[in-house]
Amino acid sequence: MAFFSALIAGLLFGAGLLLSRMCDPQRVLGFLDVAGHWNPALAFTMGGAIAVAAPAFYFVRKRHADLLGVATELPDRFKITRALIGGSALFGIGWGLSGICPGPSLLLLTGGSIQSVVFAVGIVLGFFGQEWLSGKRASA
Amino acid sequence: MTTDLWRALLGGLLIGGGAATLLLLNGKIAGISGILDNAVHGEFGPKLWRLAFLIGLVVPAALFGLGPIVFAQGLPVLAVAGLLVGAGTRLGSGCTSGHGVCGIANLSVRSLLATLVFISTAALVVFLVRHGAA
Numbered sequence: 001m002a003f004f005s006a007l008i009a010g011l012l013f014g015a016g017l018l019l020s021r022m023c024d025p026q027r028v029l030g031f032l033d034v035a036g037h038w039n040p041a042l043a044f045t046m047g048g049a050i051a052v053a054a055p056a057f058y059f060v061r062k063r064h065a066d067l068l069g070v071a072t073e074l075p076d077r078f079k080i081t082r083a084l085i086g087g088s089a090l091f092g093i094g095w096g097l098s099g100i101c102p103g104p105s106l107l108l109l110t111g112g113s114i115q116s117v118v119f120a121v122g123i124v125l126g127f128f129g130q131e132w133l134s135g136k137r138a139s140a
Numbered sequence: 141m142t143t144d145l146w147r148a149l150l151g152g153l154l155i156g157g158g159a160a161t162l163l164l165l166n167g168k169i170a171g172i173s174g175i176l177d178n179a180v181h182g183e184f185g186p187k188l189w190r191l192a193f194l195i196g197l198v199v200p201a202a203l204f205g206l207g208p209i210v211f212a213q214g215l216p217v218l219a220v221a222g223l224l225v226g227a228g229t230r231l232g233s234g235c236t237s238g239h240g241v242c243g244i245a246n247l248s249v250r251s252l253l254a255t256l257v258f259i260s261t262a263a264l265v266v267f268l269v270r271h272g273a274a
Contacts (some may be wrong), residue, residue, distance in 0.1 A: 002187035003153055004164035010196020013158030013170060018207075020151020023214050032259070032266040041148035048152025048161065053245035060167070060247065074168035075233075076240075077248035077261045080229065087232025088239070088254040092261025094224030097269070101236040103172040105222070107201040108209065108260050115211045115218055116254060122222020125176045130227040134182035 014107065020045040023107040025099030082128055150191075159242050162193065171238025172197070173229035 021027050022045055057074070060069070066072045075106035095101050100108065100119055108116035141149075166189055175190050176208055186189045187213040211218065229235040232241060239258075243251020 002166055002189050002225035003192045006162060006168070006187075006189035006192035007196040009158045009162035009166070009170065010193035011158070011199060012154050012161060013193075014197040014198075015200040016151040016154030016156075016158060017197075018151070018155060018204065020148045021152065021207065022148075023201065023206055024209055026210050029212055029266055031268055032263045034263055035267055035271050038228065038243065039143060040238070044145050044173050045152035045155065045237075046150040048149045049156035049241045050245045052153050052156025052239060053159040053163070053252060054247075056163045057242070057246040060163055068167075070167050072163075074246055075169070075243075075248070077243075077246065077250055079250060080253060082253055083231050083256055084184070084233065084250060086208040087228045088232065088257040089232075090224050090228030090260045091235060091267050092258035094221040094226075094227070094228060095236075095258060096262030096265025097213060097217055098221035098225070100225070101172075102176060102225065103235075103237050105225070106176070106198055106208065107170070110198050110202040111206045111209060113209070114210070115215065116272075118215050119218045119222040119225075122219045123173075123176070123226035125222040126226020126228070127230055131229040133227075135221055 013103070015047075016049070017103055023104040025104075028095075028101075028104075029099040032099070053060055115140075155237075155241060155243070159237070159245070163242075169238060169242045171234050173226075173235040174233070174238055194227060230257075238249060 022042065027039065027041060031042035060072050061074055064071060064073065069100050098119065102123060105120050105123060108118055162168050162170045168189065175193060179190045179194060234251065234254060239251040239254040244255060
């Protein structure tokens with residue numbers, strides 16, 4: 001059950017990234033380029049996703065359990081740290097340079113381009129580099 | 141509203157459906173950087189849920205194709221950008237999916253702030269690359 005529900009969740013998520021074309025770096029950069037020919041598509045995608053996910057989060061937050069009744073605690077919502085801000089800024093630099101974030105980077109691998117492989121290897125090396133520098137695994 | 145924006149919105153509804161499914165049926169947050177980080181450490185979770193999610197994520201693109209893709213940079217810059225995305229999302233505990241979609245849907249102040257930081261930083265970088273004097 002857990003395997004199949006996660007598979008369905010991944011299929012929906014991946015189909016959404018493909019349909020919205022958020023796997024296209026130029027589309028993402030078109031949103032980030034506020035001084036150029038601005039394309040608001042990413043805001044529609046993110047807004048639509050948040051609107052559908054929010055009731056599910058409300059349910060789990062109130063019940064402290066998922067739909068199957070399994071105890072589920074959501075991450076802290078209020079603790080602001082330097083790591084949160086600094087890490088998000090570093091991510092923003094990489095995202096702004098490339099127009100690619102982690103989900104789309106995996107979709108791009110299916111095209112088999114050398115660019116997609118280099119980017120994905122960079123991400124994984126970044127994971128291990130951050131772990132090595134901080135001396136511990138980041139919380140998921 | 142244009143067909144293109146409808147596609148963007150419908151895609152978003154599907155993404156939200158995926159995040160809601162993973163939360164309601166697996167009790168997990170669809171944060172792709174975190175899922176991928178655990179997976180590359182060989183930690184696939186109970187019933188291999190992380191592996192299942194990642195397989196599902198790429199199947200539609202593998203079946204139907206990506207459509208036209210134009211990379212914005214050459215390989216050296218893409219490599220550096222990948223490193224920054226990997227290290228930054230781990231240091232900041234999330235990416236566009238974990239903070240931008242799931243965190244904001246959970247009304248998390250942390251995630252809202254993280255999202256504002258990475259979107260504004262990325263917009264600044266795009267401005268400098270495309271419109272900077274250099």
